[in-house]
Each structure stands twice: as C-alpha cells, then as structure tokens.
C-alpha cells in the first residue's frame with residue numbers, strides 16, 4: 241500500500257482536512273489517507289483509467305454488527321476493533337498505488353488503481369481472512385467473532401467512452417451500496433457492482 245511518506249505527509253491534504261474540520265489524526269496515527277487526499281487521488285486515477293482504458297476498483301469495508309459490539313464492549317474496545325480492521329486492510333493492500341482512507345465512522349474505503357473487480361474481490365477476501373485470524377470475540381454476532389462485509393465497485397473504461405462529472409461519487413456510492421447489500425444479506429461476505437464512465441450500465 242502506498243503508505244509512504246510522500247502522499248501521506250501531503251501538506252495540502254492536511255490543510256484541506258483542517259479546512260473541512262475533519263479529524264486529521266486519523267490518518268496521521270494509523271497511516272490512513274485523509275478523505276480529501278483519497279478523493280483527489282481517486283479523481284486522478286479516474287482520468288488515468290479512462291485515458292488508458294484501465295480498470296479502477298474501490299471497496300468499502302464495514303464491521304458486521306458493529307453497533308452491537310459497542311453496546312456490549314464499550315467505545316474503547318470499539319476503537320481497538322477498528323484498529324484491527326485497519327491493520328487487516330493494510331496487510332491486504334500490497335501495491336504501491338493502493339490507498340486506504342476512512343469512509344464514515346465505522347467504514348473504510350480502499351482505492352485500487354489498475355485493478356479488475358476479480359482482483360478487488362481477492363483483496364477483500366484477504367482482508368476478511370486476516371481479521372478472521374485475529375479471532376476477536378463478538379458475542380452479539382452470529383459468527384461469534386468480528387467479521388467484515390465488503391462492497392466492491394469497478395469503473396470499467398471499456399464499457400463507455402466519455403468521462404463525466406460525478407464518476408468518483410458514483411463509484412464510492414456503488415461500493416457503499418454493495419456493502420449495504422452484503423450486510424443485509426447477513427454479513428461476512430463480499431458483494432460487487434460494476435459501472436462504466438457514462439454510468440448507464442450499473443450492474444449488481
């Protein structure tokens with residue numbers, strides 16, 4: 241994963257985050273990219289994906305039954321649980337161009353340039369396996385331990401031609417929608433969505 245100093249110590253990104261009033265320490269302490277930096281890099285990768293006809297994948301990662309985990313174990317254990325998720329996600333993201341960022345309170349997003357949906361599923365399963373190995377007890381979960389649901393989406397440049405505004409938003413929303421479906425289906429699974437740059441062919 242590209243957790244090297246260049247991108248993550250990006251001064252502009254730090255300023256962006258401060259302007260937006262977000263918690264900058266998230267990515268400084270845990271090696272996550274700020275939301276602003278993730279968005280900027282995703283926009284660059286979308287342009288590159290369309291120009292060179294390369295696939296671009298995004299996955300949104302969420303802990304199953306996380307609210308129940310907090311109720312049973314408290315906020316401090318909840319935070320430790322999220323750190324374990326970050327660690328699992330980072331261990332599965334081995335390519336230099338991969339980027340991991342916070343998506344919402346208890347969700348994370350990984351952007352994977354030059355990665356087909358099949359590769360994204362492989363990475364998602366590696367994240368799940370890594371967390372599974374940690375065997376963090378979760379008595380309120382049907383699985384008895386902390387598990388992950390993952391929604392994956394891919395921009396397929398071969399299916400369309402024209403880049404339009406809002407591709408990044410749609411890519412992330414589609415991955416998040418796939419995550420919601422994975423959670424509704426019982427959790428501990430990976431669901432996918434594929435879209436083209438014209439966003440006329442969304443498939444789940």
Ligand SMILES: Nc1nc2c(ncn2[C@@H]2O[C@H](COP(=O)(O)OP(=O)(O)OP(=O)(O)O)[C@@H](O)[C@H]2O)c(=O)[nH]1
Nearest residue numbers: 332333334335338352353355356358359360362363
């Ligand atoms: N973005 C990204 N994709 C990965 C990573 N690991 C695996 N993949 C995807 O999963 C596919 C199969 O991965 P592997 O079985 O490890 O095969 P590989 O050809 O050795 O993987 P690479 O050397 O990363 O291309 C790759 O072609 C990628 O699409 C990763 O760390 N980051």
